Amino acid sequence: ISHQDEDLDLPHYDFTTLAKATNNFSFTNFLGEGGFGPVYKGVFNDGQEIAVKRLSKESRQGLDEFMNEVKCIAQLQHRNLVKLLGYCIQQDEKILIYEYMPKKSLDFYINDQKQSKLLDWPKRIHIINGISRGLLYLHQDSRLRIIHRDLKPSNILLDDEMNPKISDFGMARSFGGNETGANTKRVVGTYGYMSPEYAIDGLFSIKSDVFSFGVLVLEIVSGKRNRGFNHPGHQLNLLGHAWKLFKEGKPLELVDNLVVETCNLTEVMRSIHVGLLCVQHSPEDRPSMSTVVLMLSGEGTLPQ
Numbered sequence: 001i002s003h004q005d006e007d008l009d010l011p012h013y014d015f016t017t018l019a020k021a022t023n024n025f026s027f028t029n030f031l032g033e034g035g036f037g038p039v040y041k042g043v044f045n046d047g048q049e050i051a052v053k054r055l056s057k058e059s060r061q062g063l064d065e066f067m068n069e070v071k072c073i074a075q076l077q078h079r080n081l082v083k084l085l086g087y088c089i090q091q092d093e094k095i096l097i098y099e100y101m102p103k104k105s106l107d108f109y110i111n112d113q114k115q116s117k118l119l120d121w122p123k124r125i126h127i128i129n130g131i132s133r134g135l136l137y138l139h140q141d142s143r144l145r146i147i148h149r150d151l152k153p154s155n156i157l158l159d160d161e162m163n164p165k166i167s168d169f170g171m172a173r174s175f176g177g178n179e180t181g182a183n184t185k186r187v188v189g190t191y192g193y194m195s196p197e198y199a200i201d202g203l204f205s206i207k208s209d210v211f212s213f214g215v216l217v218l219e220i221v222s223g224k225r226n227r228g229f230n231h232p233g234h235q236l237n238l239l240g241h242a243w244k245l246f247k248e249g250k251p252l253e254l255v256d257n258l259v260v261e262t263c264n265l266t267e268v269m270r271s272i273h274v275g276l277l278c279v280q281h282s283p284e285d286r287p288s289m290s291t292v293v294l295m296l297s298g299e300g301t302l303p304q
């Protein structure tokens with residue numbers, strides 16, 4: 001049975017069309033494993049490139065849940081969020097079709113020293129600013145009020161001009177009214193990016209996203225990963241290392257030399273400071289994304 005939802009203003013694609021566009025979901029078109037199933041590159045007949053997320057068969061998500069998610073994502077319109085182009089529900093298939101992002105994800109750029117050099121300082125600041133605006137939109141828009149819950153480098157995709165776009169809303173939750181969070185027994189997300197209250201007590205809120213954003217900022221600034229930072233000579237993870245340098249009054253050592261030579265030091269300091277404020281242990285101490293956006297623009301005041 002083919003499914004088409006009347007209230008949804010989003011094109012429904014036929015499974016055969018998608019199979020053709022992705023070369024029958026072949027290995028050569030495989031982009032990687034996403035939060036809820038494999039992702040393939042596809043090309044429509046008119047040449048439009050797409051990314052196709054096929055929900056794995058074992059996925060516990062039922063039809064209603066999937067449709068709720070599609071309805072939620074279909075409303076998202078922001079230059080820093082990956083655009084959903086359509087969906088497909090046919091037989092047991094549940095598929096999402098997104099705009100294709102040609103410059104890979106941040107994962108590629110902050111995986112090792114060599115590739116992080118591909119991001120000069122203006123690009124880094126552009127990426128940090130873009131992610132902050134996309135996240136502010138998710139948290140603030142009164143129709144949406146969404147907590148992403150899985151912000152990490154592989155979920156930040158880059159378009160041709162290196163504009164960052166947040167992707168993968170498979171774990172996102174919306175919250176209504178004046179609520180800003182909830183509690184869950186099923187903790188989903190990625191260690192290294194999860195806030196302590198979420199990882200330990202299952203308590204998620206807009207402030208747990210702020211924590212993950214802070215980790216991303218420190219990773220982008222340093223060109224290093226939070227996870228896997230424990231190589232010989234570095235006993236601390238990236239966050240511990242960043243705090244230590246900050247307390248010793250030498251935060252700029254966090255940034256690799258090449259970048260420091262070509263950048264505006266005030267901007268670097270500002271980003272490090274914002275990153276550290278966002279990864280504070282207590283959620284109440286972390287700024288909201290509107291404060292973050294102000295601080296990054298140099299308009300907000302930074303607490304001492």
Ligand code: ACK
Binds near residue numbers: 033034051100
């Ligand atoms: O890091 P990547 O190259 O970028 O590998 C992951 C993989 O699929 C699983 O998420 C890539 N990916 C996801 N969505 C898209 C998209 N819209 N355009 C291009 N690549 C994508 C992601």
